[in-house]
Amino acid sequence: MKKKGESLKSLDRWMQEELKTTADSREPPHINRAELVRLVEWKLTRGKFRPRLIELAGSNEEGEVVRVTGEGLRLGEEGKVMEAVQMMASLRGIGPATASAILAVCQPNNFSFFADEVAQTVLPTAASLKYTAKGIRGCECCCGGLRSEAKQGEVL
Secondary structure: OOOOOOOHHHHHHHHHHHHHHHHHOOOOOOOOHHHHHHHHHHHHHHOOOOHHHHHHHHOOOHHHHHHHHHHHHHHHHOOOHHHHHHHHOOOOOOOHHHHHHHHHHHOOOOOOOOOHHHHHHHOOOHHHOOOOHHHHHHHHHHHHHHHHHHHOOOOO
């Protein structure tokens, strides 16, 4: 859970420096319910605040969060982008954009966070952006190409 008065900077640090290491330390890799709720709080701090989503994310059973996020991360590792997003989005309070955040944090070499800024940069139709699995697929196609180029040293 977000600590009372926790800043976006503090949440960003947790997301970028701690969550992946914590998830990866588990067998199989997964996040727990408290981490899921904190991740939703991080996402909502960055954009439109929807407090009901925090409540919904917190209503998921611990075992279900562990099972679903573990399976979603396994699917992501196998390159099954849509299946991974759909698995994560099966949790209450988790839509495709939040699912992409989980995957991007835990598997940054395979996924990008489907944020407005990313979509508006890589998608030609960002003006009519929909936070759906199809929208994420388009974003991942573009970002995946950029990741490949960056690995080969072709992106400035």
